[in-house]
Structure formats: C-alpha cells, structure tokens
Amino acid sequence: MGGRAGQVGMRRLARWRTGLICATLAAGVVQAQNSTPSNGAPRAQASASAEKQLLSLLRQPLPGRATAQDSPAFYKAESLYQYIDGGADIYLLYDFRTLLHQDFKSGDVELTVDIYDMGKPEDAFGMYAAERSPKYKFASLGVEAYQSQGILNFLQGHYYIKLAGTGAKAGTLLDQFARILSQRIGGTLTMPSLLAQLPREHRVEHSEQYMRKDPLGHSFLAPAYVVAYVWGKEESKLVISIANDAAGAKARLEQLAKHFKETGECVAAAELGAGAIRAKNSFEGSVIARTQGRYLIVVVNPPQNGAEILNKTAQSLIRTSGSQ
Numbered sequence: 001m002g003g004r005a006g007q008v009g010m011r012r013l014a015r016w017r018t019g020l021i022c023a024t025l026a027a028g029v030v031q032a033q034n035s036t037p038s039n040g041a042p043r044a045q046a047s048a049s050a051e052k053q054l055l056s057l058l059r060q061p062l063p064g065r066a067t068a069q070d071s072p073a074f075y076k077a078e079s080l081y082q083y084i085d086g087g088a089d090i091y092l093l094y095d096f097r098t099l100l101h102q103d104f105k106s107g108d109v110e111l112t113v114d115i116y117d118m119g120k121p122e123d124a125f126g127m128y129a130a131e132r133s134p135k136y137k138f139a140s141l142g143v144e145a146y147q148s149q150g151i152l153n154f155l156q157g158h159y160y161i162k163l164a165g166t167g168a169k170a171g172t173l174l175d176q177f178a179r180i181l182s183q184r185i186g187g188t189l190t191m192p193s194l195l196a197q198l199p200r201e202h203r204v205e206h207s208e209q210y211m212r213k214d215p216l217g218h219s220f221l222a223p224a225y226v227v228a229y230v231w232g233k234e235e236s237k238l239v240i241s242i243a244n245d246a247a248g249a250k251a252r253l254e255q256l257a258k259h260f261k262e263t264g265e266c267v268a269a270a271e272l273g274a275g276a277i278r279a280k281n282s283f284e285g286s287v288i289a290r291t292q293g294r295y296l297i298v299v300v301n302p303p304q305n306g307a308e309i310l311n312k313t314a315q316s317l318i319r320t321s322g323s324q
Helices: 003-018 041-055 088-093 121-132 168-185 246-263 306-321
Strands: 067-073 096-104 107-115 137-140 144-148 149-154 159-166 207-211 224-231 234-242 264-268 275-281 285-292 295-298
Touching: 041 107, 041 168, 067 088, 088 121, 107 168, 121 149, 121 159, 121 207, 149 168, 159 168, 159 234, 234 306, 246 264, 246 275, 246 285, 246 295, 275 306, 295 306
Parallel strands: none
Antiparallel strands: 067 096, 096 107, 107 159, 137 144, 144 149, 149 159, 207 224, 224 234, 234 295, 264 275, 275 285, 285 295
C-alpha cells in the first residue's frame, strides 16, 4: 500500500477495525480544513490556540524518523462528518471540539494519527469508553489504552488519540508514537475521580462508561456513570446519575419510580435510605435506588448484597463531595 491511495485505504481499515461507532470514511482525498467559527474573535482565537497545541504534539523529532505526508487536516463539529461519515454524531454528543488528522511514513510503515480534543477529561473518557469493550486487549499507556493488530487507541487528559498503521514494523512504531504523544500531553494519569469511589470488588474491569444520553434508556438519568459487576454468572450494573443538586437527584428518583409504577411495580424501601425504592418490570428487570446529595444511585439486577453495595456507594459519595 503506497501513496495517497494507500493512506486513504489505511484510514478506512482503521475505522473498520475499531468498528464500534464509526462506520466508513468519506470517499476521496481528505483535504486540510481550517474552519473559523462564526461567532466572534474570542472563539476564533481559542480555536487557533487549540490547533497550535495539537500541532505541537506532533512536532519533530518523531519515532522512526517519520515524516508527515501532506498538510495536517483539522476538523470541527460542523465538518467532522466529512472524515467519519456516519460516526460523527456520537462525538458531537460528547462535545467534540477539534480533530487533528495527520498521515506519516517511516520506511515501509504508513501511519495515521487522529487526535480528538474533546474539551473536558470526562467527555474524552466518555467517548473513549463508548468505543472500547472489556474484551479488548489493553496496554499500559496513558490513562487507559487498547490495541489490536494495526490499531492503538488511548485516553489522556481531554484527548482521545487513535493510531493506525500498516507495514511490517507497524506495531513497534504505533507503540513508540503513542508513548511520545503521551509524554508530550503530560498531566495526571487518572480516571474520572468519581469512579475511584465506587466498589472495586466484583467490578468488571474496563466496563466503566460515562453516558451523556439515555442511561438505561432514560433521558432523565443523563449524565451518568455506569459500571458492570459480576457475581457468579449474574451481572449487575451500578449507575450514578449526576444532577445539579440534591433536589434534582430526588426529582430523578421520582421519575424513575413513576416509570416503574406505570410499567411494573415500585415500593418504598426505607431500609435502603430516605426515599429509596425497590422496583421491577418485565423488560428491565429489578432495581434498587436511592439518592445521596446530588447523585441518584441505581443498582440494576441487584445481587443478594445489593443493599450493602447501594449504601456503601452512598457513603463513598459523601466522602467524595461532602454532600449530605
């Protein structure tokens, strides 16, 4: 695979291989774009600053004496569909800001680097988590990384970085590129702080998600963190729905109770905490739920010790936020 046709083909291969959200690339040659926002100079200056920062991550020297092929391409919210047609919507859901795309060549290795600036670490995590599976092969890189043949994607700060390569030594070069990018991004290598407060025992590793839309199929629960747990052959989900304040969390609990009363059954469960509920229906199964400060805590398909998990999580969230 060589030249411009080879580079476009490699991009298509990368999207097919990750294949969870993005479908296909737009046909034809991708041209560099530097769109300027239409709502004033301050935003345009911020955009220019972000692009400069992104370019600095790919400054020379680079591993394998890799050289850039053509000019870098920038994509904004309004143009992202031109690069990942059919897959842009989910990035926009997580407040995507800017994508820097650049092709490189090192010997017989062709490499594609895509750096997505998501604006905030939690949105970068949300987008990264939406495209990874606990079944993937993970690497010790950045906050978290996963890889397969010719693919290496990782999360760090407010960036989601996706690398794809072809050629006999592509795997080595992908790793080297990822590590120098991670070094240049810097910062602390931590998951969203709330996740550290959730129970570790029985947690399905790499199952954590941050959902901006319709957690458990309910818009009123967004945004929320969702984590899977396994007891024997049974899987449960712990959902932390984040409201603006305690009143908002209680309103979400009331909406959840209303939903189950209309579709199944819902009863008060004072032993789980003030205002707590137990509920079930034929298509969502059973849940237990309570609030803690601005958080609504829901355990879906709770195990026998579900009450303990619910209340332990609530106590951890008190320590995290100081909310009562």
